[in-house]
Amino acid sequence: MEVIPAIDLLDGKCVRLYQGDYSQSQVFDENPVAVAKQWVEQGATRLHLVDLDGAKTGESVNLKSIEAIVQAVPIAVEVGGGLRDRTSVATLLNMGVRWAILGTVAVEKPELVAQLCEEFPDKIIVGIDARNGKVATRGWLETSEVTAQNLAQEMAKMGVAEIIYTDIHRDGTLQGPNLEALRELVSSLSIPVIASGGVSSLTDLLSLLALEPLGVRGAIVGRALYTGDVSLKEAIQAVGSGRYQDVPPDLGNSTFA
Template identity: 45%
Template sequence: MIVFPAIDLKGGQVVRLAAGDMDRATVYGSDPAAQALAFAEAGAQHLHVVDLDGAFAGESRNRAAVEAILEAFPGHVQLGGGIRDAAAVEGWFALGVSRIVIGSAALTDPAFVRTMAANWEGGIVVAVDAKDGMVATEGWAALSDVPVVDLARRFEDAGVASLLFTDIGRDGLLKGVNIDATVDLARSVDIPVIASGGVKGLDDIRLLSLHAADGIEGVITGRALYDGRLDLAAALALAGRAP
């Protein structure tokens, strides 16, 4: 199972939001590239980066910071936030991004997601962000009437690499991952699922790793790392023992 340390970008700084609220941002650093390197030195081979400003604007807003991260981090970078057209997808892959996360467009323009997944085999991740079981979009600012499982199933034959499932009511709040909902989604579709939202310690990593065979590919963690509640090296070691 993969552990993805998260770097969320707002105004060029490393931040974490509480429940996706841009007005509830905690700043953890002003040098995203240095943070990426620190994660690499702790053993991370994968990194999850989100352009928060871009998620709300619908286009890149932290390009310089992302480019610096790509230069500093020797592993695989997964990037999301406002990536909603083919030119943006192609541009980021050209710069060295390993996987692109598409969120709002998965609901509003599924044909775009299918085309990108076909053009970039193994490179497209669909973000399935949930609040009370329904899909949230536009940087989590809008709630749709589409159930999470229904959206996920639309892409089962599209060739997407993974689904990134986030319970936004838990994200950044250290409440613990919504294990039941995450595993239920993984069992309901034939696409690997990455868990996100609420990781508070090693127990979340352990519980998720028990369900690797159910389709849990990995887990994203942010605030727990920055607050010192989760040791990245220990999390990587535990996840590495998952079947």
């Protein structure tokens, strides 16, 4: 299973929010490029970047920081936050971003997701951020009536490469991932799911590793890396090298529909 460090960008700085609350942000480093290099040095094979300003405003804001990170590291970078039209997605992919993560448009403009999956095959990920099972949009400031599971199934049919599932109530809290929700989600999908939110220890990562045969192929870790609760090197050693995306997943006897 792949351990993916998160770099959340707000005003060009590396921050973490508590349960997605912009008023509860904590700056961990003012140089996100240095942070990215640090995770690479510790063995990261992929970075998860979120433009928090973009998620709130609906357009990419931290492009300079994102481009600087992409140019500075030799590993794959995925980016989400404020990607609500073709131009913003194409801009990121053209600067070397490996995957563009769509969130709000998956709910509001699913036809756009289908178009982008066709134009940029294997480069589109949908991030599903759930609050009590319902999908949150616009930087988690609004909650739709769409369920996470229904949206994931719809997006899988459109050809997205992966689903990133975040339980908002766990994000930034160090309370552990929502294993029950993840198990329910992956049981109905035929594409990989990346878990996000709440990872606080190696024990949490090992509990996610138990879900890997069902389709949980990676875990995004944020606050726990910055506070030192999780060592990236130890985490990678504990759950694997994280290079599953280079080979087709072995789904075995799983119950994917």
